Amino acid sequence: MLRxxxxxxxxxxxxxxxxxxxxxxxxxxTSQCHYRVTNADNERDGLPAGLIFATSRAMLEDRVxxxxxxxxxxxxxxxxxxxxxSILKSGLQQVECESPFIVARIVQSDETSLxxxxxxxxxxxLGGERLLLKQRIVVCDSSRIDTLLAVPL
Amino acid sequence: MPxxxxxxxxxxxxxxxxxxxxxxxxxxxAREQRTIFRGDTWNYLCxxxxxxxxxxxxxxxxxxxxxxxxxxxxxxxYAFENRCSHRGALICLEKAGKxxxxxxxxxxxWTYDRQGNLKAVAxxxxxxxxxxxxxxxxxxxxxxxxxxxxxxxxxxxxSFSDTVDPFEEYLGEEICARIERVMGRxxxxxxxxxxxxxxxxxxxxxxxxxxxxxxxxxxxxTTFRLNRLSQRxxxxxxxxxxxHVSYSIVDDDDxxxxxxxxxxxxxxxxxxxxQLADQSLLQGFKEFNDGITLQILSVFPGFVLxxxxxxxxxxxxxxxxxxxxxxxxxxxxYRSDTPAQRDMRLRQANLVGPAGFVSMEDGAVxxxxxxxxxxxxxxxxVVEMGGQETASTxxxxxxxxxxGFWKRxxxxxxx
Numbered sequence: 001m002l003r004x005x006x007x008x009x010x011x012x013x014x015x016x017x018x019x020x021x022x023x024x025x026x027x028x029x030t031s032q033c034h035y036r037v038t039n040a041d042n043e044r045d046g047l048p049a050g051l052i053f054a055t056s057r058a059m060l061e062d063r064v065x066x067x068x069x070x071x072x073x074x075x076x077x078x079x080x081x082x083x084x085x086s087i088l089k090s091g092l093q094q095v096e097c098e099s100p101f102i103v104a105r106i107v108q109s110d111e112t113s114l115x116x117x118x119x120x121x122x123x124x125x126l127g128g129e130r131l132l133l134k135q136r137i138v139v140c141d142s143s144r145i146d147t148l149l150a151v152p153l
Numbered sequence: 154m155p156x157x158x159x160x161x162x163x164x165x166x167x168x169x170x171x172x173x174x175x176x177x178x179x180x181x182x183a184r185e186q187r188t189i190f191r192g193d194t195w196n197y198l199c200x201x202x203x204x205x206x207x208x209x210x211x212x213x214x215x216x217x218x219x220x221x222x223x224x225x226x227x228x229x230x231y232a233f234e235n236r237c238s239h240r241g242a243l244i245c246l247e248k249a250g251k252x253x254x255x256x257x258x259x260x261x262x263w264t265y266d267r268q269g270n271l272k273a274v275a276x277x278x279x280x281x282x283x284x285x286x287x288x289x290x291x292x293x294x295x296x297x298x299x300x301x302x303x304x305x306x307x308x309x310x311x312s313f314s315d316t317v318d319p320f321e322e323y324l325g326e327e328i329c330a331r332i333e334r335v336m337g338r339x340x341x342x343x344x345x346x347x348x349x350x351x352x353x354x355x356x357x358x359x360x361x362x363x364x365x366x367x368x369x370x371x372x373x374x375t376t377f378r379l380n381r382l383s384q385r386x387x388x389x390x391x392x393x394x395x396x397h398v399s400y401s402i403v404d405d406d407d408x409x410x411x412x413x414x415x416x417x418x419x420x421x422x423x424x425x426x427x428q429l430a431d432q433s434l435l436q437g438f439k440e441f442n443d444g445i446t447l448q449i450l451s452v453f454p455g456f457v458l459x460x461x462x463x464x465x466x467x468x469x470x471x472x473x474x475x476x477x478x479x480x481x482x483x484x485x486x487y488r489s490d491t492p493a494q495r496d497m498r499l500r501q502a503n504l505v506g507p508a509g510f511v512s513m514e515d516g517a518v519x520x521x522x523x524x525x526x527x528x529x530x531x532x533x534x535v536v537e538m539g540g541q542e543t544a545s546t547x548x549x550x551x552x553x554x555x556x557g558f559w560k561r562x563x564x565x566x567x568x
Binding site: 037038039041042047048050051052053054058059065066069072073074143144145147150 | 248342343344345346347348349350351370372373429430431433434479484495498499500502503506507508510513514516517520
């Protein structure tokens with residue numbers, strides 16, 4: 001039941017990014033939340049900085065409006081595939097889990113490349129109508145990012 | 154596809170014309186490696202604080218050359234080429250490590266001490282009286298190339314050159330002072346990222362020195378008054394042209410210096426009415442007494458020290474081929490940071506790096522040039538904003554620091 005809910009959440013999350021409905025992306029988070037894109041080396045070494053670092057849904061909304069109105073980058077699309085979820089800790093209020101992902105990026109020249117692989121380290125808030133992320137740490141396996149990271153992972 | 158003609162014609166227009174071939178030519182790339190990166194220059198290796206104890210090491214690069222940087226028992230930091238003097242294999246495969254007593258090549262177990270000296274050759278005397286190295290073989294004559302090491306304000310630099318100026322002379326007083334301003338306190342690393350750039354290293358390095366583009370390409374900057382050409386500030390270019398500092402001072406009451414400068418020219422950069430939903434990112438704290446909120450500093454040929462508000466970072470520019478460059482970001486904070494100050498640095502790190510609100514474009518724009526110049530032959534870039542000089546200036550609508558780069562580049566390369 002819970003597993004199915006999480007899978008459904010992932011489907012909704014990646015669908016909104018991959019379909020360029022970025023405006024819906026922040027709605028997958030609680031209003032106070034933590035979203036961070038980092039890499040396995042930083043996580044291993046306990047280094048807290050992220051490529052993207054947000055502590056509120058409003059900061060995620062700002063990401064989207066910056067991408068729409070401020071930042072200059074070539075048009076590009078992602079294709080996310082999220083693998084099997086591992087439920088690590090399940091309580092009444094929240095559930096902690098980890099799910100692997102791969103993301104392909106399709107750029108202007110129509111070239112498709114493997115852009116990122118890693119895991120989502122998630123804490124979901126339970127009890128609402130639907131699951132919401134209190135925390136998502138996107139831990140990329142590699143510390144290398146090709147050219148730039150515009151669209152969120 | 155890299156070009157391979159070495160017949161590059163430099164224009165008589167002084168430093169204001171750059172033949173596009175220099176970004177595409179494989180022979181030029183090879184000469185840069187020899188003459189610049191392994192020549193009379195100092196190259197950033199790591200932070201001293203990354204190697205606190207005996208045996209702590211990092212592997213890095215000086216241009217194409219892989220190097221090991223390590224702290225020995227005498228407390229000194231040593232650097233040598235990460236190449237076994239036997240068959241040339243990498244001696245050390247890790248990015249970093251602790252408590253190394255020595256370094257042993259995995260191929261034939263030749264062993265080096267922490268200063269790069271060859272200490273042991275497996276089966277040197279043979280096995281059961283046969284084989285072994287010839288009697289004339291002298292271990293002292295065989296070691297990977299050693300680098301000179303200089304440490305300044307906790308920054309570790311290395312050089313393959315015996316003739317390069319001592320580091321502080323190499324920088325000059327003005328650049329030293331501007332490094333001390335940021336690095337004068339004990340720092341610690343708060344994150345590391347690598348950005349793979351699809352362009353020649355010089356295109357990124359010129360971009361760093363190009364204060365003209367900042368408020369035109371980066372809208373985020375402009376809109377939130379983090380950096381406008383009309384703000385007070387300036388450019389410092391070192392005597393030889395090699396190094397630079399670009400800085401700005403944000404006044405609380407903007408208005409005296411022409412707030413309509415952009416609107417009048419109908420530039421894309423200004424969009425009024427764009428507001429952040431979460432303003433916490435912009436509420437930095439004062440930590441320098443000089444009012445400087447932005448300082449970008451470069452040390453030739455591949456080091457950048459950045460202060461953007463409270464976001465401090467080191468960028469190491471590493472060529473990876475004619476049209477590929479790795480940009481290594483090391484985000485830092487001060488060891489004395491309060492939790493609130495550290496939190497602000499983490500928030501403001503959103504401004505920089507591969508996903509940075511104000512630096513994302515820099516990752517792509519070099520690639521736009523690299524692709525744009527694919528078919529150039531005699532054509533040249535124009536670097537004439539602010540005249541032809543390389544002198545320091547109070548205006549940042551200038552390419553003086555870019556011309557400074559070419560001044561030093563051309564004198565080193567003899568072109």
